[in-house]
Amino acid sequence: MRRSSTHTKAAILDAARQRFAADGYDRTTIRAIADAAGIDPSMVMRYFGSKQHLFACAADMDLQLPDLVALPPDRVGWALAAHIVDRWEVDDALQILLRTAMTTDESAERMRGIFAAQLVPMITELTGDPGQAPARAGLAASQALGLALCRYVLRFPPLVDLSRDAIVEWLGPTLQRYLVGSP
Incomplete structure (x- = not known):
């Protein structure tokens, strides 16, 4: 049965996300992605041109940061903590980026760009201080990425066993301090 180009492209992206998440960028091959998608490897190249471009699209x-500016200023850390945990639980793309950012410069740059582009403007709006926003964003990202690395990649038993609410209560005050100041 023949698939439409839209369905073929979606199947390639789904397969790429799975392979990159499981094997990392370096060990993932176009052939493995094509096999997982049930197509010829030439189709992967036809739609995406290169492994690098496919990775960029897959990741x-x-x-989807919540509008923290609309929240009470003394609760933004907890709101961001809850959002982070919820996103890591369901978003394979975040896990793909995290796994591959540890091994490839391109992936690391992509991760830095995503966090900087999305966190810095929000923190600037929250604090009114564009000079400190990049440092605050970097510190907040360090907590989000550190949690994700330990819970979802390394699978540290204490963190894997913590409930969502417990993580939010532990992480919330730290993010609060990084975002706007002391809780």
Whole structure:
């Protein structure tokens, strides 16, 4: 049965996300992605041109940050903590980026770009201080990425066993301090 180009492209992206998440960027091959998608490897190249471009498309994401400016200023850290945990639980693209960012410069740059582009403007709006926003964003990202690395990649038993609410209560005050100041 023949698939439409839209369905073929979607199947390639789904297979690429799975392979990149499981094997990392370096060990993932176009052939493995094609096999997982049930197509010839030439079709992967036809739609995406290169492994690098396919990775960029597979790992393209919006953090879908909540509108923290609309919240009470003394609760933004907890709101961001809850959002981070919820996103990591369901978003393979974040896990793909995290796994591959540890091994490839391109992936690391993509991760830095996503967090900077999405966190810095929000923090600037929250604090009114564009000079400190990049440092605050970097510190907040360090917590989000550190949690994700330990819970979802390394699978540290204490973190894997914590409930969502417990993580939010532990992480919330730290993010609060990084975002706007002391809780």
